[in-house]
Amino acid sequence: MSDKRLAGKRVLVTQADDYMGPDTIALFTEHGAEIIADSSDLTQPGAVEDLIAKTGHIDVLVANLAAPANLGVSAVDISDDIWATMFDMMVHPLHRLCRAALPQMYARKAGKVVVFGSATGVKPMETVSAYSAARAAQVGYVKSAGCEAARHNVQVNLIAQNFVENPAYFPPKFTATEEFQQLLTQVPAGRLATGREDALFALFLASNESDFFVGQAIPFAGGWAQ
Numbered sequence: 001m002s003d004k005r006l007a008g009k010r011v012l013v014t015q016a017d018d019y020m021g022p023d024t025i026a027l028f029t030e031h032g033a034e035i036i037a038d039s040s041d042l043t044q045p046g047a048v049e050d051l052i053a054k055t056g057h058i059d060v061l062v063a064n065l066a067a068p069a070n071l072g073v074s075a076v077d078i079s080d081d082i083w084a085t086m087f088d089m090m091v092h093p094l095h096r097l098c099r100a101a102l103p104q105m106y107a108r109k110a111g112k113v114v115v116f117g118s119a120t121g122v123k124p125m126e127t128v129s130a131y132s133a134a135r136a137a138q139v140g141y142v143k144s145a146g147c148e149a150a151r152h153n154v155q156v157n158l159i160a161q162n163f164v165e166n167p168a169y170f171p172p173k174f175t176a177t178e179e180f181q182q183l184l185t186q187v188p189a190g191r192l193a194t195g196r197e198d199a200l201f202a203l204f205l206a207s208n209e210s211d212f213f214v215g216q217a218i219p220f221a222g223g224w225a226q
Helices: 021-030 047-055 080-090 092-108 129-150 178-184 195-206
Strands: 010-013 034-037 060-064 111-116 154-161 217-220
Touching (some): 010 021, 021 034, 021 060, 021 195, 060 092, 060 195, 080 092, 092 111, 111 195, 129 154, 154 195
Parallel strands (some): 010 034, 010 060, 111 154
16 A cells, blocks of 8 residues: 555645745655646736636645735724735635635545644734734634535645745844744743654645544644644
8 A cells, every 4th residue: 555645636736835845845745746837826816716717626725925024013003905905815816716726626525724823813913914804804714615515525724834934034134033033932832843844734634534633723833722
């Protein structure tokens, strides 16, 4: 029996060059997946629909959607542009991706959607209110859509992550600061997770081993979010 947990599966990974894209692609490839790595701008009208139509058969959709967190900006200082950008980049594409990809999974009675979200969507954190609001919207969407999808034997789940190594949110110039070291004291694990550790969790959610997980937003934050 093959130990490649995604052998024969076609996996679409969005925002493939950013955030959790590279680590996920590397690990999923090791496990036999055929990867469709997309790095197009999914905020453009019709972009998601064109992507799904072009991709064709999708066994696993990895909704890897990231945006600048704008850490340190008070809620009273957040502009309309920043607020809208958070939802344009992380919430609206998630719905469009699911709306376009789920029907084919429903027809086959099989499929997985794995969303790379944020623990800031399940635990309050100051000075990231726009980002947190968008991430919380992802959580609400996954919980609702995940229940619908389960009726068709399709699983939709979200990784509510924080404190994971990646250049988007924890670049070396930040992790070398006293500010970061102080922030890390809030993490019971006392460290950042590696991207591969996070990708291994995504691998589980993308595999047949996770068939009983329905509409979950599961913290992956070293104890920072319970």
